[in-house]
Structures are given as C-alpha cells and as structure tokens.
Amino acid sequence: RFYWQLHDLFRAVHGDEPPASESLTGQLIWREYFYTMSLNNQYYGEMARNKICLDIPWREKDIQKDLDMWKQGKTGYPFIDAAMRQLLSEGWLHHVGRNAVATFLTRGDLWISWEEGLKHFLYYLLDADWSVCAGNWMWVSSSAFEQLLDCSHCVCPVSYGRRLDPDGEYVRRYIPELRNFPVEYLYEPWKAPLEVQKKAGCIIGQRYPERIVDHSKASHKNRQYMEAIRTSMMSCQPPHCCPSNDNETRQFMWLPSECADHICI
Structure with missing residues (x-):
C-alpha cells in the first residue's frame, strides 16, 4: 500500500514523468536490499570480517x-x-x-x-x-x-x-x-x-x-x-x-x- 501511495503522490505532483517515481522507488528497493544483505551478517558494519566488503587499505x-x-x-x-x-x-x-x-x-x-x-x-x-x-x-x-x-x-x-x-x-x-x-x-x-x-x-x-x-x-x-x-x-x-x-x-x-x-x- 505504501508503495502505491508514493507513486500516486509523485504522479499527482509530477504527472507521468517516470524519473521522479522511479528514483523514489529505487531508494525503497535499495533500503530493502540493504536490510536483506545485513540480515545474517553481524559484521556488516565493519570491513575486516565483512565478507561483502572490499579490503581497501x-x-x-x-x-x-x-x-x-x-x-x-x-x-x-x-x-x-x-x-x-x-x-x-x-x-x-x-x-x-x-x-x-x-x-x-x-x-x-x-x-x-x-x-x-x-x-x-x-x-x-x-x-x-x-x-x-x-x-x-x-x-x-x-x-x-x-x-x-x-x-x-x-x-x-x-x-x-x-x-x-x-x-x-x-x-x-x-x-x-x-x-x-x-x-x-x-x-x-x-x-x-x-x-x-x-x-x-x-x-x-x-x-x-x-x-x-x-x-x-x-x-x-x-x-x-x-x-x-x-x-x-x-x-x-x-x-x-x-x-x-x-x-x-x-x-x-x-x-x-x-x-x-x-x-x-
């Protein structure tokens, strides 16, 4: 419901221009993606033991x-x-x-x-x-x-x-x-x-x-x-x-x- 309410709001303000609604939707998708990636990774907030993080010196x-x-x-x-x-x-x-x-x-x-x-x-x-x-x-x-x-x-x-x-x-x-x-x-x-x-x-x-x-x-x-x-x-x-x-x-x-x-x- 929240997803569609956001799209309705942006459509009311911006008409049918896709970039605005797509940008907001993209942010929501990234939020859920970050939640998923951190779920079983207790070291997600650090570098050394974080399996998805590059070891940059x-x-x-x-x-x-x-x-x-x-x-x-x-x-x-x-x-x-x-x-x-x-x-x-x-x-x-x-x-x-x-x-x-x-x-x-x-x-x-x-x-x-x-x-x-x-x-x-x-x-x-x-x-x-x-x-x-x-x-x-x-x-x-x-x-x-x-x-x-x-x-x-x-x-x-x-x-x-x-x-x-x-x-x-x-x-x-x-x-x-x-x-x-x-x-x-x-x-x-x-x-x-x-x-x-x-x-x-x-x-x-x-x-x-x-x-x-x-x-x-x-x-x-x-x-x-x-x-x-x-x-x-x-x-x-x-x-x-x-x-x-x-x-x-x-x-x-x-x-x-x-x-x-x-x-x-």
Whole structure:
C-alpha cells in the first residue's frame, strides 16, 4: 500500500514523468536490499570480517586531526563544513549532503575508512538505520555494491556545492563566519584577496580554517590508489550486485549528465 501511495503522490505532483517515481522507488528497493544483505551478517558494519566488503587499505596513521576536522565541520571546504555542522546541530542531513561528506572522508579526499564515518553518523543522525547507513557508506566509498571499484563519480566539494546551492544560502546559514563573503569566493574562500576577507570580517586561517587538503591533488592520488587496488583484485568479484547502470548512480548523487563532468573531478 505504501508503495502505491508514493507513486500516486509523485504522479499527482509530477504527472507521468517516470524519473521522479522511479528514483523514489529505487531508494525503497535499495533500503530493502540493504536490510536483506545485513540480515545474517553481524559484521556488516565493519570491513575486516565483512565478507561483502572490499579490503581497501585506508589510512591508519596520523588520521585523527583530519578526522576531527571533518567531524567538526572545519575542513576548509564550506559546503562540506556546512553539511557536517548541520549534522551536529540538527541530527539530520539531506542525502546529497551525506554523499558529499562521505566521499570527502573516504575515496575523494582524506582516504579514511568508511567505518569512522559510519560511527559518527550512527551517533548523531536522528534517522540512523544501521543497515541502510552502513550499506550507503560501503557503496559511496566504493567498498561494496559495485562491480569492482567501477564508480567514476567522485564529487568535487567546490563544484558540487555551487551546483546545489548557487546563491550560498545553505553555506551562510551553517557557517555564519562566511555570511558576508561574496558568492564568487564562498566555495573557495582561500582564493579571496585579503581585502575581500577583511571586508567580509573573516580572515581565512584565523576565523575560518585553511583547507586541510588540496582536493585536486588528493582526488588524483586517490584515483590512482583505486586503480591499483582494482588491478590487484581483477580475478575476484564481490558477491553482491551493483547499480544497474551509470544513470542510477547519477540520480542517486543528483548529477545531471550535462554538468557531471565538471562536478565530478
């Protein structure tokens, strides 16, 4: 009944356009799939003993400072920080924000295990669901639910933020120290001339942190790591399914095909 009520609701709002209802139905199917995959797997929320999770050699040394900055919303990337601060203050986060911060923590920038992110989410999310949350962390980090490290979408925290929040309302709401920054520098505040920073009342490195990582360099290095891991594992295939096609992943990440190339770097 719930399934058909959802379809009736989306049909009333969107007419006969299939993507909206299919996207919602897809989310429900993934939820049930994650429930099924976790049912007889007590180690579903960890990597080492989890038979469906790839054994990716995430960073283990000297991660605490980066991890703490990520948790506190002090990475120096305003869209990421706004999302993490919303999580801390409200206990909720839109799924595109969850995807962005999860990618940033894992294969996108910091190369820290998804297990750390899962623990943080389960502690703060009001809607925390162990099966769904762990499943999504494994998927977004490319640790499971792909063919074999085959996801090409690693969102850029700058371009992705601009696309989702072009006027900067979201960032300004959760990062008040950047409230007076002009939108042209809002997502890359380190590029703002000192005079602009002074006028905005926020000196980068003092009132708002410097970047803890250079995304362009880190993402390039991490893609090389992923390619090396993929090559070493080509003889084995994880015992689970993956998104049916590239379009499903784009919809999940809210990535329109016409702008995905400059959002995913």
